[in-house]
Amino acid sequence: MTAKTRVMLVDDHALCRSGLTELLQHRGNMDVVVATGDPAQVVPMLREYQPDLMVLDLRLAKIDGLSVLRMIRAEGCETPVVILTMSDSEDDMSAALRAGVRGYLLKDMEPEEVIDAIGRAARGEMVVASAMMLKFAQILQTGPKGSVMGSLVASLTEREREVLDHVARGQSNKVIAKALTISHNTVKMHVRHIMDKLNLRSRVEAAVFAFEYSNSPEGVKAAGDINLKVKS
Incomplete structure (x- = not known):
């Protein structure tokens, strides 16, 4: 039997954490091993649970998601990170890509699209919300x-x-x-x-x-x- 993808969720909205956990575990056949809304707990939880992938909100109450990402990288944690956010800003996506995320998804995507994208990210693919593809192209364009x-x-x-x-x-x-x-x-x-x-x-x-x-x-x-x- 293929091992389930072990996912960590970081989002300071309890309802979002609960809903995404339900979505990934029961419809995506993934295992949400830990979820938190407290940035201070991220590094200790990463070390304890060693997830295959982290799904990180860009807008947290105490600190922004990119600061969390930089913090965990500074601690030597190389867990792949997918951003799941409400922000469709090209600047936000550009900053996330420069910080080394594996994906940039939007919270208004269809549930099946989110499941599929997170699954593909866990398999090593770069994933971007369909609505952000042209902005992604503009960021990466080389001529x-x-x-x-x-x-x-x-x-x-x-x-x-x-x-x-x-x-x-x-x-x-x-x-x-x-x-x-x-x-x-x-x-x-x-x-x-x-x-x-x-x-x-x-x-x-x-x-x-x-x-x-x-x-x-x-x-x-x-x-x-x-x-x-x-x-x-």
Whole structure:
């Protein structure tokens, strides 16, 4: 039997801690080994319980979450941290990424999205809320990669470029399916093909790729069309 992911929660709202514990343990098949709202207890609890992952709120009453993160790193604790917050500020996310978090999630995400993202973070992936993907891309952007990226985009079918365009906007498969009037499974298939053709590992990387190529999600499909015309 696969061992459950052992999670630590740090949030100063008791209701949030209780709700997330219920969500992760009963619907996410994870084990919340400890939860606290007191930043002073974080380091001792990390050492005692040694969780696989910490889920940390960004806004705590006594001290902000990034200060907690810096504190535990200064103590030599390397536990991966995922931020779960109400803040959709690009500055907050940028600061969190610089501090070395493994994920940045929003509290208004769907429960299943939160479960999935925390599970993937526990497996070593970088996870970002869909609504934050374009801001994430802007933070990471290093500029277009010219003809190499152009040829990769040109390898996509017209429908795949449409799907990539929506992924770059941070939209879920369900939203994309409705927008393109296709089934949820068809969207999943297209996303899988896009990942394979572009050699990407996640939707976040797909959004970053799209942003870096065109500097605008609206330009992804058009850029691909131009490349196809050149090739033909």
